[in-house]
Amino acid sequence: MKDAAKSGYITTVDPATEQPLKDYPIMEREEALAAVERCHEAFLHWRETSKESRAEIISKIGATLRDRADDFASLMTDETGKRLEDGHTEIELCAAICDWTAEQGPEELADEVREVANGERGVITYQPQGVIYGIQPWNFPAYQAVRYAIANLMAGNGVLLKHASNCTGSGLFLRDVFEAAGLPEHLFTVLVIDHDTSDDIVKNHRVRGVTLTGSAASGAKVAAIAGSAIKKTVLELGSNDAYLVLDDADLDLAVKTCVIGRIYNNGQTCVNAKRFIVTEKNYDAFVKAYVEAMSALKMGDPREKSTKLGPMARGDLRDTLHEQVTKSVDRGATIECGGEIPDRTGYYYPATVLTDVKPGQPAYDEELFGPVASVIRAKDDVEAMHIANDSRFGLGGGIFSQDEDYAVNLARSHFDTGMVFINGFNVATPNMPFGGVKDSGYGREHGGFGMKEFVNVKTIITN
Structure with a gap:
């Protein structure tokens, strides 16, 4: 518009x-x-x-x-x-x-x-x-x-x-x-x-x-x-906030939270969870459960209580998002669910999950401002943190680990963002500072x- x-x-x-x-x-x-x-x-x-x-x-x-x-x-x-x-x-x-x-x-x-x-x-x-x-x-x-x-x-x-x-x-x-x-x-x-x-x-x-x-x-x-x-x-x-699912993560909690974190506000939030970096140990199980959960989301009228995903705000925003998905697939990404503009009135785009996401793809390098999740495999916790920081952005991010002290230390000393959420997703809190670094x-x-x-x-x- x-x-x-x-x-x-x-x-x-x-x-x-x-x-x-x-x-x-x-x-x-x-x-x-x-x-x-x-x-x-x-x-x-x-x-x-x-x-x-x-x-x-x-x-x-x-x-x-x-x-x-x-x-x-x-x-x-x-x-x-x-x-x-x-x-x-x-x-x-x-x-x-x-x-x-x-x-x-x-x-x-x-x-x-x-x-x-x-x-x-x-x-x-x-x-x-x-x-x-x-x-x-x-x-x-x-x-x-x-x-x-x-x-x-x-x-x-x-x-x-x-x-x-x-x-x-x-x-x-x-x-x-x-x-x-x-x-x-x-x-x-x-x-x-x-x-x-x-x-x-x-x-x-x-x-x-x-x-x-x-x-x-x-x-x-x-x-x-x-x-x-x-x-x-x-x-x-x-930002293209990264959420790390580490070796000792509670997988059920991680999947549930990462769905909410990706689709909150129809996926159009600067601090949405956008890149999901999962260690080898949990990768296959996470992808299976995450794709099932994202596929089950009801898309529809934002005024209806049963709707879990409403339309995007403008048609041009939806078109840009779809172009990013298409370019990512052309460069090697795989669509696990979603990825097609529905044949209906309104600026709708389905909950979409991409795997095989790598540098050089919009799904890795750019912000996808809509309900599209990029899932990236990491060998271990160290590589997961390296991938998380391999971004020109640095607003927020998250860590899933049952060792809270370990996760807090990673967040404090290694995560190059302005905000980090441990075992949860948050948008803003009145008494805590909000803002980012880098781009x-x-x-x-x-x-x-x-x-x-x-x-x-x-x-x-x-x-």
């Missing part, structure tokens, strides 16, 4: 029916720049608001999200094809982020006092910088925006959001939730703009920082524009870290 189905408008489309939902007028450049000014004016007042008062409003945002969960989840399903159940889970995560930030934010941002040489007293204070611009994708219409917005609002900044075009309605819904909870008008501003205007916003003198979630290519472009204007960026980019980006969100990404860490020394 293009940004504008007709000139001057963004048209959202239901991925399950391929029917248009709503037209949204695209802001002219001057209109967008005026919105940035209004956000800056709102920031000038908000920065004077006490941390405790900010926290109170953020707590109310969490409550309002819960109150409007049914409507919001339904809208996200309409716009992105996300299962209704997953939408409710996403909203609860967003509310939990608000809860944690409201409870811990004032303390996280409190001044620190340190002794300095010769009896001097040092004060470290965390001061808001201004307007922070967020460019966010469609796969989590609520969470992606809440993740950076709530942290920066707590820090005292103003927030701009350019959401993905296919979830424009969700971005505007979120703005209404924030303001209904008492957030001052314009402090969280949604920009319905095209890419050229977005580049102008990045360079605008009122914008003090930029955060983006998206592809490595998009991140590199935006970071270059921001860097030319000497602006800090936080980037959360793609998966830089900077951290959650756990208090996100509140300090775009503040002025100011030193004050008194004699």
Whole structure:
């Protein structure tokens, strides 16, 4: 789907029916720049608001999200094809982020006092910088925006959001939730703009920082524009997260978790489990059980409770995924199940398992953003870890082993990623940092870290 189905408008489309939902007028450049000014004016007042008062409003945002969960989840399903159940889970995560930030934010941002040489007293204070611009994708219409917005609002900044075009309605819904909870008008501003205007916003003198979630290519472009204007960026980019099934793994747990980890959010999550590296000892048994489990998943209407796999968000995304599968097979991969576009309305793609996956195939080298799993054989634990790290990405990953201490040591000392999950799958936790390394980006969100990404860490020394 293009940004504008007709000139001057963004048209959202239901991925399950391929029917248009709503037209949204695209802001002219001057209109967008005026919105940035209004956000800056709102920031000038908000920065004077006490941390405790900010926290109170953020707590109310969490409550309002819960109150409007049914409507919001339904809208996200309409716009992105996300299962209704997953939408409710996403909203609860967003509310939990608000809860944690409201409870811990004032303390996280409190001044620190340190002794300095010769009896001097040092004060470290965390001061808001201004307007922070967020460019966010469609796969989590609520969470992606809440993740950076709530942290920066707590820090005292103003927030701009350019959401993905296919979830424009969700971005505007979120703005209404924030303001209904008492957030001052314009402090969280949604920009319905095209890419050229977005580049102008990045360079605008009122914008003090930029955060983006998206592809490595998009991140590199935006970071270059921001860097030319000497602006800090936080980037959360793609990944092809590896999950290691080691010699002593609980195989039943590994299979069950790896199915969930691959198809969660219809397989369209940056931290989905994507590459499954299985040692020789367990390889044949894992493949047999995993293919059976993936083959049994019911694909269908994301509004139905019995559906385990809904449509992908857009037709072009499905086509790209299928092209990656086809190229991988042409270069030696084997399809164990799935791998064909179904003859039905909607942007559906079946749960797919590839084996004989090797370097040089998209299934090994690239991120497959959809319900396609790459299973790779490893001789032993050492080779499994080597294969896991043989990637330009490094967001998350997992280890299955019944020796927890051993797995934690591997995760700590050898796994080259920002997050590692032991004997489980996780998307995000409000009190733990989220972010990656290598081509998966830089900077951290959650756990208090996100509140300090775009503040002025100011030193004050008194004699």
